[in-house]
Amino acid sequence: MKKMILIFVICALLLVSLAVWALRGKVAGNALELLETGVIFILVGFAFFLGLSRVRSHLRKEPSEDEMSKRVMTKTSSLAFYVSIYLWLFIMYISDRITLPTHSLIGAGIMGMALVFLFSWLYVKAAGMRNE
Amino acid sequence: MNNRIRELRARLDLSQLELAQRVGVRRETIVFLEKGKYNPSLRLAHDIARTFALPIEEVFCFDDGSRP
Numbered sequence: 458m459k460k461m462i463l464i465f466v467i468c469a470l471l472l473v474s475l476a477v478w479a480l481r482g483k484v485a486g487n488a489l490e491l492l493e494t495g496v497i498f499i500l501v502g503f504a505f506f507l508g509l510s511r512v513r514s515h516l517r518k519e520p521s522e523d524e525m526s527k528r529v530m531t532k533t534s535s536l537a538f539y540v541s542i543y544l545w546l547f548i549m550y551i552s553d554r555i556t557l558p559t560h561s562l563i564g565a566g567i568m569g570m571a572l573v574f575l576f577s578w579l580y581v582k583a584a585g586m587r588n589e
Numbered sequence: 590m591n592n593r594i595r596e597l598r599a600r601l602d603l604s605q606l607e608l609a610q611r612v613g614v615r616r617e618t619i620v621f622l623e624k625g626k627y628n629p630s631l632r633l634a635h636d637i638a639r640t641f642a643l644p645i646e647e648v649f650c651f652d653d654g655s656r657p
Contacts, residue, residue: 514615517606523614524630525621585626587590 461521464508468501489561493568500571503578525586533581537574544569592649595623597641612636 475497511521548566557565598608605623609616612633621627622637629637629649638645 517616519606519609519615520613523618524633525618525627526615585621585624587626587628 458515458521461508461511461515464504464511468504468508471497471501493564496568496572500568500575503575528586529578529581532586533574533578536581537570537577540573540577541570544573590628590649590651591625592622594619594637594648597643597648598623601641608637608640611640 475494514521545566548562548569552562594608598605603611605619606616609619613636614633618627618629618633622629634645634649638648641648
């Protein structure tokens with residue numbers, strides 16, 4: 458239950474900060490910002506989906522977590538961590554070749570890690586977990 | 590690892606949700622088990638077999654080709 462609430466609070470915080478950022482008129486409207494906003498919406502959608510599936514389980518009187526969902530998360534996390542190392546290596550490599558402020562590169566890296574987590578989760582769900 | 594969960598569940602006229610509630614897991618876990626996309630822990634395999642009143646080896650069976 459606590460995790461369920463936490464997921465929705467984080468989603469709300471992200472959306473509120475995005476709205477505040479937009480309302481304060483700091484939006485340049487360039488392609489990079491549009492891309493960042495799109496990625497944030499995808500990640501919020503993913504978190505919202507996870508939260509909603511927990512709510513549905515709660516309503517059906519199922520455990521919100523069981524051995525399979527824990528194993529899915531463990532495998533997803535380890536896979537995402539492994540891929541993220543290469544993502545940061547790539548960012549380090551391109552940081553010498555493009556002119557972007559450090560905070561943008563770090564922001565891109567963090568969002569990239571979240572996207573890697575999303576794709577790892579989709580992969581683990583699609584491939585299943587046999588013979589482990 | 591293969592299993593006969595779908596067949597045994599149909600024989601007892603149990604829904605996936607009912608079986609999930611009996612063994613204390615999410616319905617999604619039963620879906621994954623029936624599709625053969627997940628190998629259960631010994632505890633879960635035992636609980637499922639007990640629900641069907643059968644020994645584990647009659648519900649779950651290993652095929653040698655699946656050995657990692």
